[in-house]
Amino acid sequence: MIPVRQGTAFHESTSRPPPMKASSRERRRNQILDIAGEVLAERGYRDTSMLEVARRASASKETLYAWFGDKEGLFKAIIRRNAESVRVVLDGHLEGDAxxxxxxxxFGLA
Structure with a gap:
């Protein structure tokens, strides 16, 4: 925090923005996952860096590490999200008359 003289129009300021609402955070997380998927498709896993994903997503590396732990965690999150999407579609097909x-x-399984 940077203290500022009391009695002025200024207040103590912090370097951190206020916390995101859960819905905003989820949208932002999905945006980062989308961008990470694009980088992965272009460069492959080995040549994809957290720095490049952060740069393209206009995010800090610290945010990526806080949310996903490391590069492996980031890509596991992509896999989980994609698996959930497939599960929802598959469940829809299985509940129907097909x-x-x-x-x-x-689904390429037969």
Missing amino acids: PVNRVLTE
């Missing part, structure tokens, strides 16, 4: 063999074929 024969199981057609569902498996559509």
Whole structure:
């Protein structure tokens, strides 16, 4: 914090912005995951860096490390999100009238 003289129009200031609302944080997290996926597709896992993802996402490396732990954690988050999307679609197909063999074929499992 940087203290400022009392009695002026200024207050103590901090270098951190106020915390994000949960919905804003989730949107931002998904945006970072989208960008990380783009970098991964372009460069491959080995040549993708947290710094490059942070730069493209206009985020700090500290944010990425705080949210995901490390590069492996970031890409595990992408895999989990994609797996959840597939699960939702697959569940929708299985709840419908489609024969199981057609569902498996559509997902490349037959």
